[in-house]
Amino acid sequence: MADIYELFIVLNLRGSLSDEEAAELRWHLGLGAKPDTLHIISAFPAVTEDDCGELVVEHHPVPLLSRQGEAWKIGGALVSVLLRPEPAGQGPWALTVRQEIHPDEFDLTGELLSWLAAKADDRHRSAASTVHVGWTRFCESDRFEPLMVRGGKVEWP
Numbered sequence: 001m002a003d004i005y006e007l008f009i010v011l012n013l014r015g016s017l018s019d020e021e022a023a024e025l026r027w028h029l030g031l032g033a034k035p036d037t038l039h040i041i042s043a044f045p046a047v048t049e050d051d052c053g054e055l056v057v058e059h060h061p062v063p064l065l066s067r068q069g070e071a072w073k074i075g076g077a078l079v080s081v082l083l084r085p086e087p088a089g090q091g092p093w094a095l096t097v098r099q100e101i102h103p104d105e106f107d108l109t110g111e112l113l114s115w116l117a118a119k120a121d122d123r124h125r126s127a128a129s130t131v132h133v134g135w136t137r138f139c140e141s142d143r144f145e146p147l148m149v150r151g152g153k154v155e156w157p
Contacts, residue, residue, distance in 0.1 A: 002073055004072070004100050005100070005103070005137060006074040006098070006137040007097065007134065008134045009147075013119045013121065014119055014121055015092050015093065017093060020039065021119075024039060024040050025082060028064050028065055028066065028112060029066055029082055030066025041108060041115075043059065044059055065099050065109070065112070067100065071100055073100060073139040077098070079098050081094075081096045082095050114154060118152075130149070132146060133148070134147045
């Protein structure tokens with residue numbers, strides 16, 4: 001049995017994203033090049049072993065929601081889409097993501113989801129500090145659970 005979850009995000013983001021924020025978000029979604037400087041999530045710690053067998057923490061930035069194509073455990077397709085439907089480029093952004101995620105990825109992905117929640121349109125807010133960002137489902141379940149960010153923290157399953 002694999003500890004894989006389906007992560008499904010559907011958000012409208014306020015139109016006030018800066019060009020730098022939009023570029024970094026596109027990178028995380030697999031839709032653009034990696035920016036020179038990362039601001040949304042600046043630390044990507046990875047533990048490796050050096051030549052002497054000592055553990056070393058290194059910085060290895062990876063896009064967090066970039067998988068595309070056939071899903072491994074949840075069936076269907078993995079996608080990430082970011083659109084700005086407003087012709088003048090001034091309106092809200094539309095974000096849809098369907099990814100497979102392992103609990104080992106919850107921390108970094110949670111940082112990105114918390115950032116997205118802060119940028120979410122008011123229609124996703126059920127209370128002052130609560131934002132509904134999407135749903136999760138364990139790969140062997142047929143039941144989706146709401147995915148909420150409360151007080152800046154993701155409530156994972």
